[in-house]
Amino acid sequence: MTTHATTHTDAARPDHRGLWHVAEEQGGYFTSAQALTCNISRRMISHYARTGRYAHIRTGLYRLRDFPTSRNEEALAGWLSVGADRAVISHETALDLYNLTDVIPNAVHVTVPRSMRWLHAPEGVAVHTTVHPPRRDDVTVRDGMRVTSPERTLLDVAELGTAPEQVIVGTRTALAQGLVSAPHLLCRARDRGVRVEHLVKLALDDAMGAGSPAGVAAQDSRR
Secondary structure (H helix, E strand, O other): OOOOOOOHHHHOOOOHHHHHHHOOOOOOOOHHHHHOOOOOOHHHHHHHHHHHHHEEEEEEEEEEEEEEEEEEEOHHHHHHHHOOOEEEEEEHHHHHOOOOOOOOOEEEEEEEEEEHHOOOOOOOEEEEEEOOOOOOOEEOOOOOOEOOOHHHHHHHHHHHOOOOHHHHHHHHHHHHHOOOHHHHHHHHHHHHOOOHHHHHHHHHHHHHHOOOOHHHHHHHHOO
């Protein structure tokens, strides 16, 4: 994520343009911590929220009033409320962002390292912890948000216990769009345990069929 720093000569001057650029990358949202780095004090933040320049979304989270809205605002707000630098959007919310299934998330799902299990989940946010933080290739940036890759997302929802039919639909859609590799998905599923491996096998069988080139490759990878 881009950081916009001020010069020494501007150290005491509020950098509204810098904050606008930060918010632009995040759908118009910004945190109080990000505003502080742009020399906008907490007192000024409160003033601008009272006068309507900023919309106060929740504790420590704001939105530029005149910034265009988007369909992903709920996900953006939930992710930023946990912390853009420590959380990644995951599980069913990631499925929804990729349009892989028609599942409607009951919360904004994010994943953080297990060392942050002490985090209090903001209202409307489900915080998942993991001892295996997403690798570099497990994370993509979508509309300014850090999101688990389609492959990691499918593995996460399979392990979480999302309805099997949604995992199957999601796998079929991801394969059709070229977002995942069948052999690689199955290989990584084995690291998640027998139940996840079995579900991924079912999803691949349903999505590709034993006679398709992708299905043959998946079968070969199982031997």
